[in-house]
Amino acid sequence: MAKLKDLASMEDRLVAGHGLCLGCGIPLIFKMVLRATEDPLIIANATGCLEVCTTIFPRTSWNVTWIHSAFENAAATIAGVEAMYKSLKRKGRIPKDKKIKFLGVGGDGGTYDIGLQALSGAVERGHDIVYVCYDNNAYANTGGQRSSATPFGASATTSPEGSQSPGKLQWRKDLTKILVAHNIPYAAQSSPHRWQDLYNKAKKAFETEGPAFLNVLCFCPTEWKYDESQGIRLAQLAADTCIWPLYEVESGKYKVNYKPKEKKPVLEWLKPQGRFRHLFKEENAPILEEFQKQVDRDWEELLKLESF
Template identity: 45%
Template sequence: MSIVANFDLYAPRLVNKEEYFVHGHRACQGCAEALAIRLMCKALGKDAVIINATGCMEVVSSLYPTTAWKLPWLHVAFPNSAAAGSGVSAALKVLRRKGKISDRPVKAVSIGGDGGTFDIGLQALSGAMERGHDLLYVCFDNEAYMNTGIQRSGATPFGASTTTHPAGPASTGKSAWKKNLTEIMIAHNVPYVATACPSYPIDFIRKVEKAKKVKGPAFIHVLAVCPTGWRCASEKAISMGRLASETGVFPIYEVVDGKYSLTIKHDKLRPVADYLKLQGRFRHLSPDMVKQVQERVVQEYNKLLDKVDNLHAWSELKG
């Protein structure tokens, strides 16, 4: 029996059966971020420490005296999960060296939302990546400050209506384009950088497994569909993530040692309107603006394809 032809039958067997992010947390219906975290934890296995920035996931999972975490978990503040993660990583290293903890590798994994990563936490993230700690950073990007009530962030896409940059007679929603954080991470010479989405669970799990094996910094940018903030039906959370990929709005790729490759490929991109029209945050967009988005998405996608086709792994380049 072919594994490829019967993938759906085999896929569940490829996933860790243990649950480390358990039911009972208070995430909204259809929260793709909660799903992504559950999958990430499965991929990490038990030997990991999670350092969580303030945000939705910290709030919904850690109401004292309860916790949804069956992995060791630390929350410090909003802008510093990468810095606190640096400390955890350094402590694990030195305590292991001194024989004060058991002698096996344990991965420090910092996580944060787009606000805690693109905006207020960018400095700490940049510092941690530059220093080269053995630290995996996973950004769960739902494209606005959802925890505080859908305010605009550096990750909010062009045209989206948020509570701090709302659409109105004198406004068309966010007037700037989304920051390309993945490229910023690649510019730090991080050896493993990837984008992912829980709508492609096996792809995401494999990426977390790869990132965990890196002895040094690694970064994964996860698009986490937020039905509450995107004003879309909660049962669309998975298909919406797929649409983001199929339209080219959020290409899913990885960059290993500088070598780009698309891990989810589409023969032909669907029109962005298919993605935009299902979300209330884009309801006000005029045909002209949709066209503007379409052109930008294709241009960005082509820029990416150009890198996929033409850039070499750093190790292949002469020093």
């Protein structure tokens, strides 16, 4: 098993000097993911916080080959790169046994919404790629518009709370299960507060032959509106309240990796976040109740899926 001390002595593939917000969760996620393979790595990055903040021209925070094409096609780009290297191997231009890893990266905007079609196509065609989505629940890079990953009841700039609305009215899309429905060999959900979980899943994803998908919850002090030092605490609470269950699906078989000893009420996760502040007004009590019920339903369903 990997030790933090050893991981810390590895070379950073994403380096300091990036412009991500203070207290941002994205670098912590990629600190682990990029250490999960020692093979040469090629990354295609969808437009989003990570892409914008790490490559402010003429600077780059990437120590690996990195491509940005557009918002919607990170998965198509990396699939094309993978196919090109396959062809080069077939033609004998590079050794057949040379190991190269291909990683697609996007936020929830570039993955749940805009890039879904490209991702669906790439995994359906069976490219040997890994796709990591850092889900910060909003279009955080452009001012916090709602995405299909934004939680029910959250106030976002395009789903603001007010006298006529309690925030976002729709339940979030379950992207991980959409990817599972593609019958890919490996799909998982993780969170940066459990680094071993994240590291192991990333390692498994890289070692998987064929497409692998990793959905990682990413705290965002700017859009979630909380004290920026509390990110890891919030990630822990998301797992303890079962809002963000940690699980993996290997060839159709579900495994829940973390079951809280005591399932906490969703209030504990909602309360520190400014985007949910309005839910604690008296008139929004039914929204809170609905929130808890839906989380309970999803959790029960997941446990059932595991027992199959």
